[in-house]
Structures are given as structure tokens and as C-alpha cells.
Amino acid sequence: MGEFRMPSLGADMTAGILVAWRVGPGDRVSHGDIIAEVETDKGLFEVEAFEDGVVEQLLVQPGREKIPVGTVLATIRSAGAPSLGAESEAKERPGQRLKISPAARRRAAELHIEPGSLRGSGPGGAIQLRDVEQAAQGPQSAEKPITEPAVQKSAAEFQTGMRRAIAAAMSRSNRDIPHYYLETDIDMNFALQWLKDENAKRSIKQRLLSAVLLLKAVGRALEKVPQLNGHWIDGRLQVKKEVHIGFAIALRQGGLIAPAIHNVNLKSPGQLMASLGDLIGRARTGRLRASEMTESTITVTSLGDLGVKRVYGVIYPPQVALVGFGRISERPWAENGMLGVRPVLSATLAADHRATDGHLGAQFLEALSQALAKPESL
């Protein structure tokens, strides 16, 4: 019998609030289906089922009390037989055989809206074009899930909670992780030119931000130095094969969150842009998923928009590295005995000295620089 427990959505989390169930007893769930909404100091998150099965009992009712991480919330009977098709249930299953019309799916893609986040008004809960259009009108008008939190947090409460979460995580990181820092300047001439040429060919909805190239380059560099892509657990490094990059996003109401963009190495720049847009949208409207909070294998923070030259970051445990990008600025650049002016980006690597040494860190930054010098191959 499977147990669904209050998940830990970050290194600093000790308890969460069960806001709502998205399933009931007797419902069939598959790995990845959203089964509950949990609220932490960092906001509201959708929690996915880990295994396939049928929901047996909901042991805890939604409420405002804080439930410690690890508490059993529901029991799920593991599926013996292969799961039935969604057609036999009236309920919509996000991410699994989603009922959505082709026109709605196209429009959702155009607008960078995740179809799984929509509620359908059509037959059997199917998502229709007008549901997508309505969601596009504004984040608040998108259909909310089954129950709203009984008490809305005030902005001040949210900020206090967020700061508490960040304080706990950053203190723990600085205390437990012996950081070392390396920095390099990267000539972004070719990368920016490539971006300019690409975007000139693309309509505005398809345009790429430079962040996309930075993410792809980090992914490429991690192929050369995989020891920076993993988790430090129980005194040793577990290198991960997949590259899930936690991308630091500033929230308008204050605070920072770094949800994972999954499988960066398997996505094209266009797909990455769509993922990034979807993630930023959901981060800012509180619709992130638990898996996005726990599966980052490395974090990237880009503060170029704010004019910061260099970023010396703090690693988010159990990750072992953080890549920081500052702003791109025109600087004098000497090459082959000649002086010119190039757009230059400062990239820093913060790394866990228990897992890697400066030599590997330096190789990573070199690989990053080379990847950005050949943007067409990213």
C-alpha cells in the first residue's frame, strides 16, 4: 500500500499547510498527476502523485494548521492492472490524456499557457478555445482549483514567511557547504549576433531571450563537467544524468524562487523559451509543482537586467553548484595583439568544495565560454 505524505519542497521546509485535495477516494491516479495543493512560506504548490494507484483514504482534511513534513496524508492502493483510459472518468487528469481541443492546444502553445493548468468548460471537462482565451486575459481569471484557501495571506504575511524560508535555507547553506568561487569574463559577441539574427526571423511570440542561450550553454558545459550536476547526500555526491536547471525568478511581492526547468539538454532554444515563459508565469501566480521545487540538479541566477556586474551566489542544498550571470556590457577586449570593444558577460561559479575542486570548476567555466562562442550549436 502506498502512502502519500506531506512532501518536503525545499531544504528549509519543516511543515506545510494542506490547502486542498484534487482527488477523492476511489480516484485513479498516475505518476505525475496532481493530487493536492500545499502551501509553504514560499507560496502555493501543486503536488504530484509519485506512483500509479487508486486513492483509498484521505486521512487529513484541508485546513490552516501546519502539518510536519513526512506526515501521512492519504493512502493509495498500488495499481495491479494497467491504468484505465481517462475517457471512463468525468474528471480531468492534468498531464495525462488531457481533454483539449486541437484549436485550444494551439492557442495555449501560442500564449505560453500550460494546458494542464486550465479547467475546461466543455463536455467532460474538455478544454475549449474560449477557456484558453479567458485564461489569457489575466492570471487571476484562470479557473481556480476546487477550493480556495480559507484565509488569503496578506502581502506582509507572505513577505515575512518568504524571508523566513530564505533565511533558513541560506543560513544552512553557508553553514554546511564549504563554498568556493570562480569567475570568468565571456565574450558574447557571437551569441548576441546569433540571437539578433534568430529573432529577426521570428515573430514576436517566438522570440528568444538571452537567458535561453545561457541555460543551453550551462547544460552543454555540464556534459563536460557532470560533477557539478547533482546532489550531495549522506556524505557523497550523486551525479545526475538529467539536467534540470533551477532558474531563479524574482517574485513581485518580494522574495525569490528557483523552480526547475526539466531536461534542458533535450530542449531546443524555442522549447526552452516556452518552458521558461510557462515557469515564470506559474511562479508569479503561485501554480508551481512540487517536482519543480525538488528536482533541480543545479541553479542558475541571472541578474543582468538589474545592472549587476557579477553574482556571488549561495548554493541551494542538496545541489553542489550555482552559476551566476551578471549584465552584458561593452568592455575593451584584447585579442591577437589588437584592442577592440566587445559585449562581455561575467559568469561566476559557486561550488561545493566537498564535491569538486577548483580545477573542475575552471573546466566548467571554460566549457561555458566555448559553448557561448558557438551559439549555433546550442
Added chain:
Amino acid sequence: MSEEQIKQSVLQQLAQLAPEADLDALGDEFNIREELEIDSYDFLTLLIGLNEQWGLEIPEADYEQLVSLGDIVRYISRRLP
């Protein structure tokens, strides 16, 4: 389409990007990226919104013309038939 109507429409888009901002206090000639703390992703979202509203394709080369609310309103006004 008057400039005032265009301005109201742009303000609606900005309200979606920065819901907590006091847009009445936003002067026509202030740098909106700085005043409203809008990053490059938000800016792109704004331009996509303008594209959907007015059907205008805004080339990347024109981005630097769009610094203030006044700039944006004048740009749209110039480009509309």
C-alpha cells in the same frame, strides 16, 4: 484611435504585469522598466500583448525606442493605419 485611447490600452497591459503598481503616478516620460521593475521577460510579454491588441510586429531593433509610456503610445500611434 486617439493617443489617449492608446494610452489607456497600454496602461491595462501594464496593470496585468505590475498589478501592485500605482499606475496613476506613472508619468508619461518615466522609464517604465525602472519605475515598474519590469524585467526583460515582462517587457517581451508587454510587446506580445501590444502585438495581439494592435497587430503590430515590433522588430527587436525598435525596442530601445520604447522607454517610457509616452514613447510607446507615440510609437503605436505612428504605426497604426
